Amino acid sequence: xAGVMQNPRHLVRRRGQEARLRCxxxxxxxxxxxYRQLPEEGLKFMxxxxxxxxxxxxxxxKERFSAEFPKEGPSILRIQQVVRGDxxxxxxxxxxxxxxxxxxxxxxxxxxxx
Amino acid sequence: SQQGEEDPxxxxxxxxxxxxxxxSYKTSINNLQxxxxxxxRGLVHLILIRSNERxxxxxxxxxxxxTSKKSSSLLITASRAADTASYFCATDSSWAQKLVxxxxxxxxxxx
Numbered sequence: 001x002a003g004v005m006q007n008p009r010h011l012v013r014r015r016g017q018e019a020r021l022r023c024x025x026x027x028x029x030x031x032x033x034x035y036r037q038l039p040e041e042g043l044k045f046m047x048x049x050x051x052x053x054x055x056x057x058x059x060x061x062k063e064r065f066s067a068e069f070p071k072e073g074p075s076i077l078r079i080q081q082v083v084r085g086d087x088x089x090x091x092x093x094x095x096x097x098x099x100x101x102x103x104x105x106x107x108x109x110x111x112x113x114x
Numbered sequence: 115s116q117q118g119e120e121d122p123x124x125x126x127x128x129x130x131x132x133x134x135x136x137x138s139y140k141t142s143i144n145n146l147q148x149x150x151x152x153x154x155r156g157l158v159h160l161i162l163i164r165s166n167e168r169x170x171x172x173x174x175x176x177x178x179x180x181t182s183k184k185s186s187s188l189l190i191t192a193s194r195a196a197d198t199a200s201y202f203c204a205t206d207s208s209w210a211q212k213l214v215x216x217x218x219x220x221x222x223x224x225x
Contacts, residue, residue, distance in 0.1 A: 033212065035207040042202055042215035043157070056212055091156060093213075100164070100206065101146050103213060 002026070004094050005074075006104035012112045013082050021077040021109045024092030030038060032075040033093040033103060044090060049075060082113045119216045120203060126222040133190045135219040137203030138183075144208045148188050151200045152217070160188075160201075193223045203222055 005024040011017050025032050031050055035043040046114035048056040060067065069075040070085075079086055089110050093103035121136045137146070145164050149157040163170045163179045163186065170177045175188040190197055200220050203215040 031211070035213075035215075042217045043204075043213070045212040045214065048212055058208060060211070093157075095211075102147065102159055102161060102162050105149070106156040110154075113224075 004029075004092055004104055006092050006106035006109050008109060010110050010112070011105060012114065014114050015097055016081050019079040019082050019086070019111055019113075021079075021090050021092075021108060022074040022094050022109070023077070023092030023094075024074045025092075027105055029094035029096050029104075031095045031097065031101075033095075034075075034077050035091045035093065037089045037108075038086075040112060046077070079111075082111075084113050085110055087113045115159045117194070120219040122219060123217065125220070126224060127193060129193060129195055129223050129225050131193055131221075133221055135150050135188045135195070135201050135221070137186045137216055139186075139203075139205050139214075142182065142207060143181075143205040145206050146186050147204045147206075147213070148175075148177060148178075149202045149204060150185075151202065153199070159204070190221075193221075195223050195225050197198070197221060198223045 005025055007022050033048050034046040037043045045059040047060050047067045053070055064080045066078045089108045091108045094104045095101040095103045120136050143165055145162055147162045148160040151157050161172050161177050163177050174191045179186045200218040202215050202218045204215045206213055
């Protein structure tokens with residue numbers, strides 16, 4: 001049973017470009033979460049999705065950031081018009097249905113904005 | 115505001131010694147989880163303790179939870195060089211499944 005997959009592992013973008021980060025949850029997991037980690041800090045929640053639904057986006061910046069988890073395919077975190085402050089590690093986690101289940105994390109995508 | 119806060123921020127001990135890390139939180143929780151992160155890598159889930167549990171063991175790990183003090187501790191016994199990593203506590207609540215992480219404790223095991 002493969003773990004949570006994320007790609008790309010590293011992404012370099014110039015200011016103003018778009019960044020697309022992908023996450024495939026573990027088999028049988030229908031809940032996906034995105035977190036951002038700045039250097040030397042803990043993870044900060046961004047968004048929680050179930051298939052075709054955004055459940056909690058309280059941690060998402062109001063502009064330029066969007067997320068989706070379509071019926072088929074991976075979850076996508078999209079950052080438009082990236083700025084240097086977007087440079088961070090972005091982690092995806094998944095969990096099975098039900099409250100209070102363990103979240104399993106992917107290896108992360110490290111975004112560097114030049 | 116920060117929900118989980120680990121203490122100490124950094125800890126350096128000799129191989130074979132025990133390492134204790136603490137975590138405090140502010141609001142009511144459903145579960146508290148501990149994760150390990152090696153430098154530049156993803157998070158590895160270590161242990162989950164529910165709000166109605168007081169202590170849990172997994173191999174060399176022992177986690178305690180004191181909901182009256184809103185605190186938890188992670189004990190790693192007989193530490194090994196491979197235990198060198200950052201350790202994070204994370205909490206969730208009955209009304210929100212998102213995890214709230216602390217800043218982490220950077221643990222260094224010296225050979």
